Amino acid sequence: AQSVAQPEDQVNVAEGNPLTVKCTYSVSGNPYLFWYVQYPNRGLQFLLKYITGDNLVKGSYGFEAEFNKSQTSFHLKKPSALVSDSALYFCAVRDRGAGNKLTFGGGTRVLVKP
Amino acid sequence: DAGVIQSPRHEVTEMGQEVTLRCKPISGHNSLFWYRQTMMRGLELLIYFNNNVPIDDSGMPEDRFSAKMPNASFSTLKIQPSEPRDSAVYFCASILGGGEPGELFFGEGSRLTVL
Numbered sequence: 326a327q328s329v330a331q332p333e334d335q336v337n338v339a340e341g342n343p344l345t346v347k348c349t350y351s352v353s354g355n356p357y358l359f360w361y362v363q364y365p366n367r368g369l370q371f372l373l374k375y376i377t378g379d380n381l382v383k384g385s386y387g388f389e390a391e392f393n394k395s396q397t398s399f400h401l402k403k404p405s406a407l408v409s410d411s412a413l414y415f416c417a418v419r420d421r422g423a424g425n426k427l428t429f430g431g432g433t434r435v436l437v438k439p
Numbered sequence: 440d441a442g443v444i445q446s447p448r449h450e451v452t453e454m455g456q457e458v459t460l461r462c463k464p465i466s467g468h469n470s471l472f473w474y475r476q477t478m479m480r481g482l483e484l485l486i487y488f489n490n491n492v493p494i495d496d497s498g499m500p501e502d503r504f505s506a507k508m509p510n511a512s513f514s515t516l517k518i519q520p521s522e523p524r525d526s527a528v529y530f531c532a533s534i535l536g537g538g539e540p541g542e543l544f545f546g547e548g549s550r551l552t553v554l
Contacts, residue, residue, distance in 0.1 A: 357540045368443070368530055368545030369482075376539055415482065425470045425536045426495060427543055431481040 327352045327420045329430035337436050344406040346433045348399045348416030358399040359417040359427065360390055369415060375399060386410070406437045445531050445546035453554050457519040460549045463512055464533030472543065473506055473516050474530040482530075488514065489536060521553045 328351045338344050350356055357376055361369040373384025380392040390401045399416060416430040444463040452458055464471045472487040486496040491508045499506070503522070508514040518525055528548045535541055 359542070361543075366547075368532075368547050369543075370545070371542035374540070374542065419540060424494060425472075425489065425534060425540075426484070426487060427472075428484070429474075429482045 327356075327418050327426075327428045329416050329418050329428055331414075331416055331430035331433045333433050334431075335434045335436065337438065338406050340408050340437050340439050341405050344401075344403040344410065344435065344437070346401040346414050346416075346435060348401065348430060349397050350399060350416070350418040351397065352418055352420040353422070355421050357419040357421060358390075358392060359419070360384065360388070360399075360401050361415045361417060361429075363413040363415065363432070365412075372401070372414075406435075408437050408439055411435055411437045443531055443533050443544050443546035445529075445549050447549055448547065449550045449552075451552045451554065452521055454522055455520045456553075457517065458521045458525075458551060458553075460516040460529050460531075460551070462514045462516070462531030462546060464514070464531070465544055466512065468533035468535050468544070469511070470534045470536040471508060471514050472532045472534075473514070474532065474545075475527045476530060476548070477527045485516070485529075518551075521551075523553045526551055526553050 330349045359374045360372040363369045375382045375392045383389045413432045417427045446461045473485040475483045485498045486506045488508045506516045528550045530548045532543045532545045534543045
């Protein structure tokens with residue numbers, strides 16, 4: 326079985342400050358890990374993914390995420406948040422042996438204040 | 440590419456009525472997923488198809504829900520009879536499976552309200 330936990334329902338940050346959205350996962354094998362973002366009344370959009378190799382993954386809109394196998398974490402980060410980054414963020418995991426099935430976390434709402 | 444296309448975008452119906460949601464995946468994608476999003480339960484995977492064949496329907500809530508994929512370019516999610524607790528946003532998503540995992544492309548969703 327595969328699962329994802331996003332411990333924070335909401336993260337508040339001032340514009341220009343660093344942003345971190347936490348994610349931990351559980352899989353029986355080795356994971357593929359993803360971050361998606363959802364703006365109001367829209368579908369989810371892909372941000373970045375970890376497949377293999379370098380633990381630091383860079384994605385769209387200046388976001389990056391660090392894979393930490395020992396802590397089973399894949400936290401999303403952005404050095405300097407923008408008001409336009411305010412959205413709902415989802416972490417997702419896919420077990421390498423589980424076909425195409427992607428399991429999403431509960432989502433974290435990010436609010437960036439001017 | 441037009442992306443994943445879902446219809447209708449909004450549906451308001453009365454309890455007991457049949458609801459059919461439609462999805463056209465991205466051309467060439469061979470896996471299709473139906474998700475349901477609610478405030479209480481978040482994003483739930485209902486069912487997914489590989490090459491038009493249902494692979495995992497363990498997320499389908501009950502027998503009132505059914506999904507079909509008669510060909511590679513069309514899928515439906517049907518609720519019969521509908522109940523107020525089915526009110527949610529239903530997302531369809533597609534991906535080109537096989538090889539290195541790519542990104543899942545989501546439609547804009549179908550917002551269902553059952554009165």
